[in-house]
Amino acid sequence: MARKNDAFYFEAFCASADYSYQAAQLLSKIMHNFDPDRLEEAIDEMHAIEQAADERRHEVLDALVTAFVTPIEREDIAELSEYLDTVTDRIEGVLHRLYFNNIREMRPDALELVDIVVRSCELMRSLVGELSQFKKSKKLRQYVVELNTIEQEADDCYMRSMRNLHTTCTDPIVVFTWHETYSFLEYCVDYCEQVADTIDTIVMKNS
Numbered sequence: 226m227a228r229k230n231d232a233f234y235f236e237a238f239c240a241s242a243d244y245s246y247q248a249a250q251l252l253s254k255i256m257h258n259f260d261p262d263r264l265e266e267a268i269d270e271m272h273a274i275e276q277a278a279d280e281r282r283h284e285v286l287d288a289l290v291t292a293f294v295t296p297i298e299r300e301d302i303a304e305l306s307e308y309l310d311t312v313t314d315r316i317e318g319v320l321h322r323l324y325f326n327n328i329r330e331m332r333p334d335a336l337e338l339v340d341i342v343v344r345s346c347e348l349m350r351s352l353v354g355e356l357s358q359f360k361k362s363k364k365l366r367q368y369v370v371e372l373n374t375i376e377q378e379a380d381d382c383y384m385r386s387m388r389n390l391h392t393t394c395t396d397p398i399v400v401f402t403w404h405e406t407y408s409f410l411e412y413c414v415d416y417c418e419q420v421a422d423t424i425d426t427i428v429m430k431n432s
Contacts, residue, residue, distance in 0.1 A: 230288075231296040235357035237285045241309035242346075242353040242420075244278035248316040249346040249413070253339045255320065259331040264324040271317050278313040282306050301427050308423055309353070312346065312416045319409045326402035334386035335403070338410040341379045345417040348372055352421060359428045366428075372421040379414035383407055 248271060255267050285306045289299050319339075322328075352368035359365055386407050394400050 230292060230294065231357070233288060234285065234296055234302055237281055238305060238309060238353050238356060239350070240281050241278055241306065241313075242350040244274055244281070245309065245312040245316065245417075246343075246346040246350045248274045248278075248313045249339075249343045252316050252319055253343050256323075256331055256336055256339050261323075261327070261329050264320070268320060268324060271320050275313050275317045278310055282310045297427055297431055301423070301430070305420065305423050305427070308416055308420045312349070312413060312420065315409060315413045315416055316342065316346075319406060319413065322402070322406045322409055326405065328402055328406065332386075332390075332403065334382065334389060335406065335410065338379065338382050338386065338407065341375060341382060342410060342413045342417075345372065345375050345379070345414045348375065349417045349420055352424060356424055356427070359424075360432065365424070369421045369425045372418055376414050376418040379411055383411040 251267070251271055251274065255264070285302065289295070289302060292299075295302060348368055348371055352365065352372065355362040355365040355368065387404065390400060390403050390407070394403075
């Protein structure tokens with residue numbers, strides 16, 4: 226029974242990470258082939274992914290209520306599940322801001338940032354896939370370090386983008402809307418790093 230329970234949690238983590246990656250890929254596709262008049266349609270597609278991710282998280286939390294034994298501490302399971310779900314939420318948040326701020330043209334530095342988001346989610350998915358065998362994994366620690374490095378890359382890109390926005394754009398509405406959009410893109414990578422740091426802590430506590 227314990228072995229089955231262990232598999233359930235680790236499989237749920239992997240599914241959540243995969244939803245984040247699907248959401249990141251969809252956001253990248255939307256932004257690289259930007260058509261502001263089709264954003265409403267894209268929102269429905271993105272929301273389906275976000276809803277599926279939410280359902281996975283609720284399954285994990287429901288299981289924790291009745292579980293007698295868990296593979297790692299309950300608090301760690303709940304925290305990791307929350308951070309994974311938040312990555313998907315933040316990705317959806319970027320799309321929402323493109324839509325309700327009525328952004329009509331895509332900026333090149335936003336494309337650079339969304340590419341970093343995709344890379345972060347892909348690496349996060351690989352990291353989460355190693356968690357079930359963390360005592361034997363030779364890649365887990367490497368993935369954590371790589372995600373921390375990517376987060377720094379995102380910070381640098383965010384700083385450049387914001388500097389360029391505030392020094393070259395004279396329309397305050399455009400400045401406001403892109404300020405918010407850049408911030409949400411950067412949040413996506415921040416939460417990928419938070420997932421990595423949480424897994425790093427889980428490994429240390431259970432080794």
